Amino acid sequence: MYTNEVIKRFKKPKFMGEMRNPDGIGKVGNPTCGDLMHIFIRVEDEVIKDVKFQTFGCVAAIASSDALCELAKGKTLKEAKKIKDKHIVEKLGDLPPIKHHCSILGADALKEAIKDYEKKR
Amino acid sequence: MKVYLDNGGTTRVDDDIAKEMKVVMTKKYGNPSSVNSMGEESRDIVDDARKVVADSIGALAEEVIFTSGGTESNNLAITSLIGKKHIITSSIEHPSVKEMCKQLASEGYKISFVQPEKNGVIDPKKIEKEINDDTSLVTIMHVNNEIGTIQPIEEIGKICKERKINFHVDAVQSFTKVPIDISNVTSMSFSSHKIHGPKGVGALYFKKGKKVKRMLFGGHQERDLRAGTENVPGIHGFSLAVKKEQPVEEIKKLRDMLIDGILKEIPDTFLNGDKERICNNANITFKFIEGEGLLMHLDMKGISVSTGSACSSRSLEPSHVLLALGLKHEDAHGSIRFTLSKYTTEEEIIYTIKQVKSIVKKLREISPLGK
Incomplete structure (x- = not known):
């Protein structure tokens, strides 16, 4: 059902955990639907220096969160805003069609985190 | 194992x-x-x-x-x-x-x-x-x-x-x-x-x-x-x-050991359904995590279980049975069904409790809920 990349990231997510005093937080999803994603970013000179996630969700949701973090890290905010669900799916090799919403959730969460940062600034 | x-x-x-x-x-x-x-x-x-x-x-x-x-x-x-x-x-x-x-x-x-x-x-x-x-x-x-x-x-x-x-x-x-x-x-x-x-x-x-x-x-x-x-x-x-005879009492003993072990050793867990039930079933909700993740981790440790979470099914709705009991959606998503048989051993149950405990801890660290 899942690609090796999905399983690998699910098993050992590199970016999991909470961030202390992040510059921006993106919270999307709803536990009722079985997915809740929090993305934390640290920004320096318009560049995402660090990113972390906390996710309540299935294998695909956790793997998508982790793939997103890797895509976002080191990018300028302008570049990061262009990260879409399809980039997450590519990074993961693939996702089953029924799990596509997990990648959409990931892209949305990052957008929300950047929005939060820009609002606070 | x-x-x-x-x-x-x-x-x-x-x-x-x-x-x-x-x-x-x-x-x-x-x-x-x-x-x-x-x-x-x-x-x-x-x-x-x-x-x-x-x-x-x-x-x-x-x-x-x-x-x-x-x-x-x-x-x-x-x-x-x-x-x-x-x-x-x-x-x-x-x-x-x-x-x-x-x-x-x-x-x-x-x-x-x-x-x-x-x-x-x-x-x-x-x-x-x-x-x-x-x-x-x-x-x-x-x-x-x-x-x-x-x-x-x-x-x-x-x-x-x-x-x-x-x-x-x-x-x-x-x-x-x-x-x-x-x-x-x-x-x-x-x-x-x-x-x-x-x-x-x-x-x-x-x-x-x-x-x-x-x-x-x-x-x-x-x-x-x-x-x-x-x-x-x-x-x-x-x-x-x-x-063939079903060793109902033996199965029940191991099942109770599994339920007691999990509920006692892992906080924020509860049994779904009445305690009076068939000898081989334990259905447990692990709050703040999602069942499929737990199932997959257990699978990697050699333990086969099933879940009432939506994610393991073709639909995105969690178990209609758990919802009928009045469970919140997120709690239904976090349920695991363990069903034993006459082949289940005490050693297997001890191993399972140990694995469930460490995996739940890990998944809760990833989860934003429950803090």
Whole structure:
């Protein structure tokens, strides 16, 4: 059902955990639907220096969160805003069609985190 | 270590049953409808098996129809027992009953879905309340496949008998593990692969005097009620499984050990459904995490379980059974079903508790909930 990349990231997510005093937080999803994603970013000179996630969700949701973090890290905010669900799916090799919403959730969460940062600034 | 705790899904076939089935497949492979001696030999196997199944529930041999399994048995019973346009069932039935009822609803039948109490047990009074002049059938499962709760089928049966309404019972999960009383039942479904028999075979008890409405047309097999050459090796294997004793008390002891271990050692967990349940089932919610993740991690440790989470199913809705108990969606998503068998060992249970504990801790660290 899942690609090796999905399983690998699910098993050992590199970016999991909470961030202390992040510059921006993106919270999307709803536990009722079985997915809740929090993305934390640290920004320096318009560049995402660090990113972390906390996710309540299935294998695909956790793997998508982790793939997103890797895509976002080191990018300028302008570049990061262009990260879409399809980039997450590519990074993961693939996702089953029924799990596509997990990648959409990931892209949305990052957008929300950047929005939060820009609002606070 | 390999630990199989998905016996509610299916079970390992007993070695000696598999061996005996092979003999039927390779040596006694005649067609029971044939007049030759090979056919006669096969016919005897089917007749003997029918008697075994009938005796195990106190029925007559002629009241047992062999089918392809629980789903067909449930479909055949419901198809046969409807007449007037109202059916009563519960909201926690197996899909082979639930979907059948939905189909009938689309054909103009009225279906009452009775909700269970919070403990997963159905109150017979609620069923009685739904009965009206148009009711032709009540169909209720004996033991729930997800939470293992036992329904009061004797009481429901009495009500149905008094009101002269057909009563079908899906006994797929309970067969050989919970005592069965057919005295007030019109029909009852059984499956072989839940009791260490082969897949693809089951039976329907159908009370003498009631009329079966055929679904399969063809030859004269099963007294003209179900056409198609009999699955002789399967039927033989099924009857051997029926004859085996289930070590109910031993299974229960290990199951209780699993429940106590998890609930005691892991905070924010609870048992779904009444404590009084079938010997081999434990359905537990782990708050703040999602079932599929836990299932996958356990799988990597060699432990097979199942989950009521939506993510493991084709839909995105969590278990209809857990929602019917009044569980919050996120708690239904975080449920795991452990189902034991006679092959489960104490060592396996100790290993499972240990693994569940460390995985839950890890997944909760990833989760934003519960802080």
